[in-house]
Amino acid sequence: MMKQSSIDRAINDRTNLARRRWFMQQCGIGLGHIALTSLLARNGTAGESIGTNPMAVKSPHFPAKIKNVILLFMGGGPSQFEMFDYKPALERLDGTLPPPELLEGYRAAFINPNSKLLGPRYQFTKQGSAGVEISELLPHTAGILDDICLIRSMRTDAFNHAPAQLMMSTGSQQFGRPSMGSWLTYGLGSESENLPAYVVFNSGSKGPSAGSGNWNSGFLPTLHSGVEFRSSGDPVLYLSNPAGLDQATQRATMQTVNELNRRRLDVVGDPEIATRVNSYEMAFRMQSSAPEAMSLADETDDMLKMYGAEPGKMSFANNCLLARRLVQRGVRFVQLFHESWDQHGGLKNAIKKNCLDTDQACAALVKDLKQQGMLDETLVIWGGEFGRTPMVQGGNDGRDHHPNSFSMWMAGGGLKSGTVYGSTDELGFDVAENPVHVHDLHATILHLLGFDHKRLTYRFQGRDYRLTDVHGELVQGILA
Known part of the structure; x- marks a missing residue:
């Protein structure tokens, strides 16, 4: 051969x-x-073919109590001792050393055995039909106590801002996991064709410590990431056409680009291409829908006054009113960050300003939703990433980060309104009754939305992930 x-x-x-x-x-x-x-x-x-709308409305596992969520995220860690969790013993022992066993094995950034107890800096009174004790700093929230469920027994795993914010937003202390809003849109889709399903606002002295990790889609398709809106100017940067580009030219360009993307999608089946097509089309529709949704011009003077909102001004109050407008238009999840609660010093004056900036608008949002007949289908959540210590930080008028116990409140469909759930010990250091971990909170939120948190999963890197990971128990005691 x-x-x-x-x-x-x-x-x-x-x-x-x-x-x-x-x-x-x-x-x-x-x-x-x-x-x-x-x-x-x-x-x-x-x-469903790959080319269909990836944000089409989907059915949950069982009938839902609510269909929208507004998260009022008080970034920095608001002090429960000045707002929601009155401790007479802490007031009585102000300026004394805590029992030695209290701090045994306790880890904190700035607390040591010589740190003295710090009593509440403001007075508390009993309000609402149940006589719930609440701070004088919150006169407007006091007026809606019969509509909210106050949880005084929250717990988390992290004691630094970024990991704790990620924990509250995504269920994990590490970057790269999908946020709660992303899981919601993944599970339910969107009822709005002209606005994103998941919108984010920022106010306060700075942006959140964990940045966009708080509203990122992680390993879910990027279609499910939160879209950051602004409360003045263009709702989204670069939403307006540049000079010289008319709508007809833009439409023709978008249609050509999307046709090329769809052809590529048919070949490779990459869901990120579907995300790109959807984002282009959404951006085009938003050019007319977003400015209308974000305009407060058609709100009455009485409504603006109730919120303390001022058209054209960037503020937490404006963001709360805009959240209601967006939910009315089918937006599933609205996340409002107000990052200014990290009071290591100057606590008395700083927390008073925080409450002046937020109390009225938070209460107005609940009242407004109730008046509009929307509270039964919307869940409003108020809280930060952790609480503050019952000990003073050094010799300052401040408190350190505290993951062992803190307070949050919720209002909306499926909850026992006008109630207080859980309690802390006499110094407010640890949970004494009915602990609620962040994972438990997430499991309960998903339950209200019609999901079994153990079954809402997404397969990634060889295993099924969920918002609660391998944790979380339903908090039955707050459900109606």
Whole structure:
């Protein structure tokens, strides 16, 4: 037999390589479609083609109590001792050393055995039909106590801002996990065709410590990330067309680009291409819908006065009113950050300003939703990433971070309103009754939305992930 030449071997090698590439390109896509169909079937969306609306409305596991969420995130860690958790013993022992055993094995950034107890800096009175003790700093919240469920027994795992904010927003202290709003839009889709399903506002002295990690979609398709809105100027940066570009030209350009993207989507099946197509189309529709939704011009003077809102001014009050307007228009999840509660010193004056900036608008939002007939289908959540210590930080008028116990409140459908759940010990250092971990809070929020938190999953890196990871128990005691 004649020996094969080096040229012949090279030609055969290139032919075999081409055949292998053909197999991987053509047959691999077929296998990919099989796998994708299996995943869609598992998630209850089988029968939908890749090219359909990825944010189409989906059904939860069981009938939901609510369909929208507004999260009032008080970034920095508001002090429960000046607002919601009155401790007569702490007031009585102000300026004395805590029992030595209280701090045994306790980890904190600025607290040491010589740190003295700090009593509440403001007075408390009993308000509402149940006589709930609440601070004089919160006269407007005192007026809605019969509509809220106050949880005094919250706990978390993190005692630094960024990890604790991520914990509250995503269920994990590490970057890269999907936020609560992302899980919600992944599970339910969107009722709004002209606005994002998940919107974020920022106010306060600075942005949140964990940044966009608080509203990122993590390993979920980026379609489910929160969209940051501004309360003055263009709702989203670069939403307006630049000079010289009319709407007809923009529409033609977008249609051409999206057609190319759809063709590529048909070939590779990458869900991120579907995200890109959807984002282009959403941005085009938002050019007319977002300015209308974000305008307060059609709100009455009485409504503006109730919130303390001023059209054209960036403020927490404006953001609360805008949150109601967005939920009215089908936005699923609105997250309001007010990062200014980190009072290591100057506590008395600083927390008073924080309450002046937020108390009226928070209460107005609950009242407004109730008046509009929307509170039964909307969940309003108020809280920060952790609480503050019952000990003074050094010799200052301040408190350190405290993950062991803190307070939050919620209002909306499916909850026992006008109630207080859980309690802390006489110094407010640890939870004494009915602890609620952040994972438990997440499990309960998902339950109100119609989801079993153990079944709302997404497969990533070889295992099924969920908002509560491998934790979380339903807080039955706050459910109506």
